[in-house]
């Protein structure tokens with residue numbers, strides 16, 4: 001903790017150092033999986049189902065096998081190990097064996113000398129199936145006599161969270177607000193569709209994949225191939241975004257199977273349409289909320305009921321249920337809470353992890369509920385949030401006492417100050433009686449860093465070389481967010497060496513230890529702590545040697561600027577170079593290895609009480625919009641985004657996350673409109689699934705609040721998902737402020753806005 005107090009004295013942490021991969025991304029030299037080629041490499045294609053629900057009777061591959069240039073055609077019968085994968089529940093076949101459960105289910109996979117031949121071969125495969133009725137709604141899935149998609153129930157999860165007694169509390173409320181909110185599917189639209197390349201190297205099957213979690217992938221590939229994990233290596237190729245959509249298995253098992261049989265390198269590149277139809281989507285939610293407060297605006301009770309659609313497979317669904325419930329109050333201390341959530345299987349597209357895991361959905365509800373209560377009590381949206389805000393000492397919905405780093409109130413205050421500076425009253429006077437109406441709304445959020453009530457460790461190794469530079473080996477996958485840079489900053493700071501002298505090898509099961517998923521905004525906090533602890537272990541060795549050289553107790557020494565010096569006399573020192581020469585002379589190798597697992601408890605299965613997260617991020621956004629009441633167009637003009645991220649290890653990258661999150665959040669609230677008809681996705685490309693681009697970016701004012709987290713590396717928490725969450729709710733509240741109409745369903749498409757403003 002000495003360094004926390006010394007925070008103005010940091011050399012690498014808190015500095016806008018250059019991203020480790022910055023240049024290679026800008027000049028195009030980064031090697032994505034698509035750029036990996038090997039001599040004799042085959043190209044793979046997957047045959048995918050064109051129906052959503054059917055019994056599979058047979059697959060005929062003879063014609064495909066006879067096509068010149070085809071080297072291998074595989075179906076479920078060829079899988080040497082277990083034909084089921086899945087992050088939490090192993091319910092998804094690699095290749096369908098019994099039943100087709102959604103459009104796009106994989107039926108067969110082909111490897112050929114060229115991609116075109118593989119494509120042709122796919123068309124020659126005949127599939128004999130018997131169609132079943134398609135279940136497309138949660139309501140239908142829940143009917144007693146419905147067909148069961150897996151096993152004997154369509155209920156994937158049903159949970160209850162209880163804190164206090166809502167029934168008693170509602171009797172004491174002076175105001176109660178009830179609404180039902182609905183959210184749609186959303187697609188990640190990461191810029192790089194999934195790709196994988198596999199190859200046998202010295203008896204080890206290696207897969208290079210676009211992924212958020214190579215260690216998970218290795219386990220799945222090994223199980224499917226019935227190989228020991230030591231014979232499978234998964235190396236993360238440079239990955240063009242993920243946002244949760246590259247946590248599920250995609251190409252990995254297909255290429256591995258084909259290499260297993262052909263002994264040749266294989267590449268599988270998804271098309272955008274294929275990626276869209278099979279990668280996970282954001283879970284659609286229906287959320288019934290009842291919130292009550294006393295006349296002073298203190299919220300006394302909140303009751304909610306969620307219905308969630310997981311589609312054909314579980315993916316991260318169980319985690320979305322629990323995370324959404326824990327966060328359902330919003331970042332407010334509510335003494336009485338009751339939530340019930342039900343998630344079902346349907347034949348719809350598979351839902352899964354997507355930036356925020358259910359929290360963006362619940363924030364649409366809790367942020368509008370709190371505004372509606374404030375209005376009834378004639379309190380400002382700002383005041384009611386201040387009054388109810390979680391702070392150090394508060395008890396959350398799971399009765400977790402917040403011990404440190406709960407900076408919501410600071411984010412509220414700083415965002416308001418900035419809004420007074422940049423949003424002028426004159427803005428609202430333009431076109432006062434015309435069709436364009438302006439408004440400002442607030443969105444707040446809290447977000448647990450790491451997996452919900454589950455162990456989720458990460459680890460790191462490192463070595464200091466004879467020239468005093470350091471190589472870090474960490475499992476943590478950098479998918480563009482910048483974790484490689486952050487880990488090097490943390491190690492450089494801990495060892496008192498220059499950031500440029502720290503290099504990292506990450507996310508390669510052949511070289512690095514487990515880092516867990518790049519997910520849940522967890523890597524800065526968890527892998528960051530693992531790297532810091534590994535560096536501290538190496539530092540102990542340096543201290544031992546330095547204390548001998550300086551002939552002083554090692555408590556009296558600090559490491560700084562490549563020197564070990566006396567704490568109270570920094571002119572009295574040995575250089576790191578001298579220490580390393582001494583190490584060489586004595587035969588000492590300077591190593592570190594560590595893991596970090598956040599301090600959580602599992603949640604009580606009866607009422608979900610417990611400590612699901614070690615720490616939380618907090619944020620407040622103020623957003624100004626202009627609503628064209630004639631066309632329905634909503635323009636986001638200004639976003640003030642104040643985030644308590646703990647210590648910002650790299651401010652510029654935190655700001656980058658905030659800006660990216662704002663654009664994605666605008667898409668969630670307004671533009672992105674995924675269409676599913678009878679279980680089939682109609683929007684499969686950028687041509688009809690529109691996202692905001694750099695051309696649409698509003699004025700964004702990121703504000704970083706550094707409420708030090710005592711268990712974080714240098715006080716850091718995380719920001720990846722928090723950046724997105726407050727955006728859509730702030731837009732919805734701003735639209736209400738502008739028009740007096742409350743939208744309870746997103747996205748705010750032109751049609752929805754025009755209809756509700758003009759015809760309801």
Ligand code: MOS
Nearest residue numbers: 244354355519520
């Ligand atoms: Mo994210 S939904 O944790 O990749």
